[in-house]
Amino acid sequence: MSDEACRLDVWLHRARFMRTRALAAAFVEAGRVRVTRGGVQQRVDRPGRTVxxxxELVSPSAAA
Known part of the structure; x- marks a missing residue:
């Protein structure tokens, strides 16, 4: 993968939104993240999705 692209679960973990990569993967698999690219927003359910x-990433609060 290039320097400009990264797996979504890895990015969430490295950006400190999730404590572990496994938690980030579970969060994504639960459909709790949406990615907006080129004006089109899509719900993501694969942790390996490239960002x-x-x-733009959109996610409801973890407490909800």
């Missing part, structure tokens, strides 16, 4: 610079 790139410029993508």
């Amino acid at each position: 790139r610079i410029g993508d």
Whole structure:
């Protein structure tokens, strides 16, 4: 993978949104993340989904 792309679960873990990569993967698999790319928003359910610079991530609060 290039420097400009990263797996979604890895990015969530490295950006400190999730404590572990396994928690990040479970969060994504539960359908709790949406990615907006090119004006189109899609719900993501695969932790291996590639995110790139410029993508916008939307997620409800973890407490909800």
